[in-house]
Amino acid sequence: MGSAADISLWMDQAAHEPIGQALDMDIKVDVAIAGGGFSGLWAAYYLKTLAPDLQICVLEAQRCGFGASGRNGGWMMSAIEGETRLLSVLDGDRRESARAQIHSILPEVEGVLERHGIDCNYQRGGGIFAAARYPEQARILRDSLADYRAAGFGEQDYQWLEAHELESRLRIHQPAGAIYTPHIARIQPARLVVGLAQTLRDMGVRIYEQTPVTALTPGAMMTSCGRVHATHRLLALEGYGAGVANTERRVLALQSRIIATEPLDEQTWQTLGLADSEVFCDVSPLTTYGQRSADNRMVFGARGSYCFGGKPRSQFSPADPSFEAIHRLLLACFPQLRKAAITHRWGGTLGAPRNGLPHAVYDRATGIGTVGGYVGEGVGASNLMARTLADLVLSRETELSSAPWAHNGSPESVLRRWEPEPLRWLGYKATDLARTWEEGVYCRRGAAWQRRPIQTVSHWLDKLMT
């Protein structure tokens, strides 16, 4: 499995004793949850809170936080992937209700942190989507502001910043403007995993680590260490679901990678900004994201890779050339960091559903459910989807159980399958090449006749992949 330091900076900092032992016998519970990331832990939290008499266990193959939840960029958002697309087709009350639920994520998490004394370096400084480096980013950003407006988000949700306003918050190379949103907080994600898992243990939820689930059978979850009899069997595996028949090929495993600098002194931060610990990205086709960590590092990530067959990946060699590419991208955004040492390099596996939208699915007939499909936006969304799943499992008729991301039925019938290989691999590779080409054309200030063909190709590939 490797040490916490091999997983990520965050897991290294949050190093802890095992939260649970491995299962070593057959047991019987009311609810068995596979996966000890945010989805599984939040699902256990809300089920136990709403129905304290339920016997619940979480089964984690490695250690809690081993997956994306212990490795991500630490943007906790009151947002879900594809929300503008989702909301723009809803009308009236349904749209208002869905938007209110999405915006409930941060206040809800803040309440839990407060109630249970969980310290995960939570800082609600908002998020900056910057247009920088080349002129095309301003056009891309204006288009996404129009999408937010079309979906009903107002000035108080997503606000345009002129170049000088952006510069007063973030000193990124060649700033041209930005969208600012107050609906994002910076966190240290592994501390949230550990805090949640310890809270669950105190509430009486059993957590088994080193216990991989191998299959679901009627009335039981099979693990390599024993059989777990359970009425409700919930899969919270995100990019790791390929090994379990019910979610195989439903959520595709993709990788993203991150680097972190050494802690930087205050003088350097004066040249960078982020005085309020805002998280930030530029709107490069290479999907960048960053945060100023609580210990004053610059933590910066970008779009990663896809392994043939949709295999999840947990080991990332620091010598992999892709980390150099991310470092070059960081320096293109912040040339003032050229002397800062990179001390950590890691990656992780996220999950992309075929329709690009997150989901909570539960089948009353079989007691099988699943939650996930966040693409790269699951830190906050997992809270919303887990609350939705808890309402579905407990047959509660709430705004969440009738939300557009809530589904009654089997995961196999609700979630579309991805195409077989080699089509997925070809689709991903084509998208990857197109985005790299697009970035290159923009950086070289290519003329309109050079930009248009690649924009058209990228547009159609994005449509094909979601």
Ligand SMILES: Cc1cc2nc3c(=O)[nH]c(=O)nc-3n(C[C@H](O)[C@H](O)[C@H](O)COP(=O)(O)OP(=O)(O)OC[C@H]3O[C@@H](n4cnc5c(N)ncnc54)[C@H](O)[C@@H]3O)c2cc1C
């Ligand atoms: C590098 C990176 C950066 C990201 N940055 C952000 C960000 O800044 N903001 C954001 O919102 N989202 C981000 N994401 C996405 C976000 O981290 C995920 O959407 C979220 O953590 C998913 O949580 P999860 O619990 O569903 O899945 P995971 O955290 O992946 O948990 C799944 C768990 O299941 C376990 N498991 C696997 N197989 C089995 C089995 N057979 N039996 C039992 N357990 C098993 C795994 O070990 C893992 O612990 C990022 C993702 C990555 C990889």
